[in-house]
Amino acid sequence: MHTKRTAQSNEQVMAAFAARLKMLCDSKFPDEKQGQLGKRFGVSQAVISDYFNGKKMPASAKMVAMAEVLGCYTEFLFSGYGPVWRTNPVSIDLSHLSDRARQAVLSVIQSLEETERPTPRQ
Secondary structure, three states, X not given: OXXXXXXXXXXXXXXXXXXXXXXXXXXXXXXXXXXXXXXXXXXXXXXXXXXXXXXXOOOHHHHHHHHHHHOEOHHHHHHOOOOOEOOOOOOOOOOOXXXXXXXXXXXXXXXXXXXXXXXXXX
């Protein structure tokens, strides 16, 4: 019985992720088909279809890259919690880069964001 609960929970998590992904894609790229979105995210049309239909979820690194393309917070894309859109979105098309190169670019961006954050007063 416990296993069945976990399976339902996973299905619910994937369905909720699919709904958020569709909403974000419709907002950011309203006229694009799944194949075009797949290219933006660096995945095939079949994989994006699985994401949209709640059959799969991307790995963590892919989710970070997708959130960057969408201009949303990774936390929102993953969980549905927190703010949706980044306040000063910058759109950079990384779809032509390899996964390794995309991760390198995202790491540099994240490092820059961390250095720009104000430090709390003590």
